[in-house]
Amino acid sequence: MATQINSNNNLVIMAGGVGSRFWPMSTTECPKQFIDVFGTGRTFIQMTYDRFKGLIAPENVWVVTSRQYAGIVAEQLPEIPKTNILLEPCRRNTAPCIAYVSWRIKAKNSKANIVVTPSDHLVTDVVEFQRVVASSLKFTSETDSIVTLGMNPTRPETGYGYIQADLMEPSLSNKEIYRVDSFKEKPNLATAQKYIKSKEYYWNSGIFIWSVSTIVNALRIYEPEMSRIFEDMLPIYGTDKEQAIIDERFPLCENISIDYAVLEKADEIFVFPANFGWSDVGTWGSLHTIAPTDAQGNNVIGNNVKLFESRNCIVHTTEEKRVVVQGLDGYIVAEKGDTLLICRLDEEQRIKEFSAE
């Protein structure tokens, strides 16, 4: 890790998600990335920003989010320039999001080297994380490569996509980085078990590293129409006109993920298999797995929560709320504002049903 921050390094935090699986803690008004799920005083997006400190200068940190979250982002990340908060007028998946911010960065620095990360994941070993990211940034600054971070799978998880590495082909300049053989959608359990056994598969963390010229060129090849929209805007990035034109043209972009649009098609795709205590914390259950629990397996957030004869529960509430729970085993008790949810942890896949108005 460099002690002098490379001024070409840029960070893109994608923060447009709505986190519906964490209802009622996560709501459309304040989705998961803006919540302090662990009660540490830092929200997911703040923890995401924090783990790049020393690698990327604050003025090179970009957030792409929905227009309605502009205020929350500015409030939670006061260190970054407000003009670095890019606002999507509508949701169009990750490819348009990445295209927009890539051209925006290119307009400022054509030598930029970029890390793209989700805003609502957890990393527990930040030292190792920084080593892996710094090593990847060095690699992409010297090659026209796209690097994905692949997580060493610790269980046959069916909730993640997988990356198959060609372990016979480490790259020449970085022996920890391998060519990607294929990307796999979320598998069923039997397939996931096969993946684990073969030792060639890694969880797709959704963290990507590339130079701005690499990603822009890839988008020009695989998404020419989308690319034209953002290329045409080159003269007005950073001006007063940017938002109005984005509001007009962004909705014309195809709704497509960067995985599908570029990663699965491009040639120079690599994976850096790594171990830095990563979780997408995509469900209450995953939170229960990673968050600290008491001797009875309860994970409690809230200053005034008392449990009697309760086990394997997640109890999340606000600081002020007084909560007494007796005789529950394996439940979620989540209370926020004017909403209370009590449901079996093993029924959490139905939260969308429960939260329907």
Place this chain on the structure above:
Amino acid sequence: MATQINSNNNLVIMAGGVGSRFWPMSTTECPKQFIDVFGTGRTFIQMTYDRFKGLIAPENVWVVTSRQYAGIVAEQLPEIPKTNILLEPCRRNTAPCIAYVSWRIKAKNSKANIVVTPSDHLVTDVVEFQRVVASSLKFTSETDSIVTLGMNPTRPETGYGYIQADLMEPSLSNKEIYRVDSFKEKPNLATAQKYIKSKEYYWNSGIFIWSVSTIVNALRIYEPEMSRIFEDMLPIYGTDKEQAIIDERFPLCENISIDYAVLEKADEIFVFPANFGWSDVGTWGSLHTIAPTDAQGNNVIGNNVKLFESRNCIVHTTEEKRVVVQGLDGYIVAEKGDTLLICRLDEEQRIKEFSAE
């Protein structure tokens, strides 16, 4: 029932309880008698007042309560004169409460005829209730008798006291009224079952009817010290000085129930066995028994409560709160202000433990 209200009829509503068994709906700040438990728009004390309409004039309705509830009583019962709200400076059980209000009424009308009632019970058949009370008032206006209302027991309830009637001795002037043989404390289950079988026992409703001279004379005999305190105050009842003197002298009274002080000792004690759909609603369980439930046995108060796969639950919340409950059987979910309780219904006797700060 008289169409012309007898101006000697007085009603005493005892409203000093703290209703700790209904936490968190009932709190020291706003105990059970002041809560709209059924979501009907009327609180227990308001329902209590309502069921005497036409029998007792509003200016003859008295409420004895704690000083801290003066404001709530005045707000919830705007029909009665504020000077009829008597404030106990401390809790001293029912005998001092009844002594105070009895001398207070005597100072105003020595011919007064009085019904004393708890403020937090439920009566479903108000027509029959009024018939029984009117009949009892007629009886006590003509005799120096104390009448208790005994409820026909429908189950071997161990949470109530019982009154044993001498069914061979109906009174001469009212064939529905019998001499009391004995008062029984809350029995164990086997004893309660014996009571039911014998058909001589009735639940003690805590509703008493007597003339002011009868109760004052009885207190003079059985509680001479206590009686002297209130007798001495005769010149200042209804004056500016009343509250200050009460604050000084009321705490000197013995802490004793009217049952123990008078009823169990006096001679002319009668019981009127009756059936008017009575419950003391003393526990969440009793509420669950009497309140309307859906097909799955759930009793729900709250405008925005959704239940999935839940049975035999009590869910009580405020109007504004959105609550989703999934997969609970036999639980209380009660939410009020900044407090939430979730516990098994069959563990509700531990609510004091749960609610301890």
